[in-house]
Amino acid sequence: MSGQAKGHCLCGAVCFEFEHDAGQAFHCHCESCRRAASSVVTTWITVPRGKVCFTNGEPKYFSSSPGVRRGFCGTCGSPLSYESPVHPDDVDLYAASLEPDVIVEPEFHVYSDEQLPWFEVHDELPRYGGSITSGKPPVRKGVRNS
Ligand SMILES: [Zn+2]
Numbered sequence: 401m402s403g404q405a406k407g408h409c410l411c412g413a414v415c416f417e418f419e420h421d422a423g424q425a426f427h428c429h430c431e432s433c434r435r436a437a438s439s440v441v442t443t444w445i446t447v448p449r450g451k452v453c454f455t456n457g458e459p460k461y462f463s464s465s466p467g468v469r470r471g472f473c474g475t476c477g478s479p480l481s482y483e484s485p486v487h488p489d490d491v492d493l494y495a496a497s498l499e500p501d502v503i504v505e506p507e508f509h510v511y512s513d514e515q516l517p518w519f520e521v522h523d524e525l526p527r528y529g530g531s532i533t534s535g536k537p538p539v540r541k542g543v544r545n546s
């Protein structure tokens with residue numbers, strides 16, 4: 401899908417868009433994302449910083465660990481973005497904040513080692529135990545063995 405992908409926070413005070421072709425989507429099971437979003441899994445879409453445009457408002461920021469900042473709406477509190485010095489040229493946006501007609505195709509899972517025991521995602525995608533930047537191969541594809 402090409403064209404502009406649009407998204408917004410719950411109240412609409414912060415709206416953003418980016419070139420849809422520019423993004424890469426994945427699921428994260430880490431505890432930090434889980435708590436930041438209060439969600440069992442967080443689906444991110446990574447977009448080059450220069451391709452993201454805030455068309456209404458601006459996020460406020462919280463530093464969840466040194467050098468990392470997580471953007472959120474200062475009015476309604478919706479989480480909006482993640483930025484890390486590990487990949488300074490990118491911004492991660494929450495796929496769930498996009499308009500429903502934006503088709504998101506996650507390519508892998510990260511931090512499967514921190515996945516909640518009572519929650520599963522039934523796909524056959526590669527699962528990395530930690531970060532994909534660790535250089536380690538996926539721990540498996542698909543769901544956990546019972
Ligand atoms: Zn808002």
Ligand SMILES: [Zn+2]
Nearest residue numbers: 428429430433
């Ligand atoms: Zn995470």
